[in-house]
Amino acid sequence: MELAAGIWIVIILVMTGMAFFIGRVQGAKRAESELETAKAERVRAEEQAKSWRERLDESQAESRKNANDLGDQREENATLRNQIQATEQRLTEERARLQEMRKEIENTFKVMSEEALRTSREEFLKAADEKFKNQSKFNADQLSEKEKLINQSLENMGTQLKDLLTRSTELKTELTNSQQETNKLRDTTDGLRLLLASSQSRGQWGERMVEDILQYIGLQEHINYTKQSVVESGERPDYTFLLPKGRKINMDVKFPLTHYERYLHADLIDEQTSEKVAFLKDVKNHLKTISKREYIDTSAGTVDYVMMFIPNEAIYGFINKEDPEMVDYALSNRIMLCSPITLYAVLSLLHQATSNFMMEQKATEIMEQVKKFQQQWTKFTEQMNKVGKYLDQAVSHFQALTSTRSRALEKPVGRIIELQKAAMIEAGTDQLSLTSGNAYDDGDGDEADVS
Secondary structure (H helix, E strand, O other): OHHHHHHHHHHHHHHHHHHHHHHHHHHHHHHHHHHHHHHHHHHHHHHHHHHHHHHHHHHHHHHHHOHHHHHHHHHHHHHHHHHHHHHHHHHHHHHHHHHHHHHHHHHHHHHHHHHOOHHHHHHHHHHHHHHHHHHHHHHHHHHHHHHHHHHHHHHHHHHHHHHHHHHHHHHHHHHHHHHHHHHHHHHHHHHHHHHOOOHHHHHHHHHHHHHHHHHHHOOOEOOOEEEOOOOOOOOOOOEEEEOHHHOEEEEEOOOOOHHHHHHHHOOOHHHHHHHHHHHHHHHHHHHHHHHHOOOOOHHHOEOOOEEEEOOOHHHHHHHHHHOOHHHHHHHHOOEEEEOHHHHHHHHHHHHHHHHHHHHHHOHHHHHHHHHHHHHHHHHHHHHHHHHHHHHHHHHHHHHHHHHHHHHHHHHHHHHHHHHHHHHHHHHHHHHHHHOOOOEEEOOOOOEEEOO
16 A cells, blocks of 8 residues: 555656646747747847838938939938837837736746746746846847947938038029029120110221220231221221331221021021021122222222121131131132131231331341441451550550569669668767767767766
8 A cells, every 4th residue: 555655656746747847848838939929020120120221221312312302302201210210119119028028927937836846946037037138138239239220320311411401502502693693694695785786886896896906916006007097989998907118908897797696596497597598698798898899999009908807706607607608709809807816817917027027128227237337346346456455565564664673673772771771880880989988869869878
């Protein structure tokens, strides 16, 4: 009976141990399952935070590319901030949920420990608590790093938004300044268009440009050119440039610009074409008018050409481009087309040629003066050579006086001095013998006592 009772006790203990072990295993599985669930939730939260961070990066790139969509970007950034805040809220809730799970696990372990071996409860709870603390610390570190990255991304995004706002303000200022400059240019263009509305105004404008060119070259009125001078035929050219030997060349500065101005302001292609044709026709008619005027009169001293001034390089280039034969037509009528640059080159060449011609005219007189100078220079050098010879002789005679003659004179003078000294010595001896040694003359007329 005692053996049977012992066996039953052993069986009961074994069954109790098995029940405790099974319960412990089931509790551990439940705890592991809940931990895996928490890890899965944390992974999903991290993936979602990563997805939102990628969206935030895309949003930042989009904000850099599209400055004009700044308002929409702000709304999207605000949405991202809300999503990030929601994520942080969910992470906070996840922390709370983990805390609740911890409490449930502790309660479960507590019940299991109370039902089973109380001696292993503290060790099991300690191990579970340490594992949970390590996992919680790891999760907290991960969340802290992610929070730092998110905050840094938000700060960078804020800085970029400020830069975009600053650039937008600067761009707005530049656009305002550009608009103001455009308005000023439009006003200037309108004023110039009004100024060139009449042929008289265009003529005055052309004369002003010619005056600037003449002043820059250095030509002087009534010396190198004249204005509005009446020629023998009664015509009055705008400018007459004076050349050597009484020759001259005339220039007309009036130019038709009405249709060219309309061409520039035409909006339709057909209108531009018609205005271009009309402008080129006006130029050709103006050339015919100049050719009919008696600006060329070789008997009166003019050259065989007349100049027509075109007051704008763009117009000159337009004529050459749209009607290349216009220049040949002008030359066939003995008219030379001159833009501002061309006129500067022609007048500079004429001015230099005139100066060279005047120098050539004076060359004979200059050569005569050179010959006279050479003759006088020859006489001057001959006279200088003679004076040099005389000076050399005078120096030679002077050296003879200061050397040979001087030494020859010094010898008798030295001998005279020696004779005087000897005579004085002899005279002094005789005087001493006459005074018997009682007194002597000290040279100043007073007698001195020698006792």
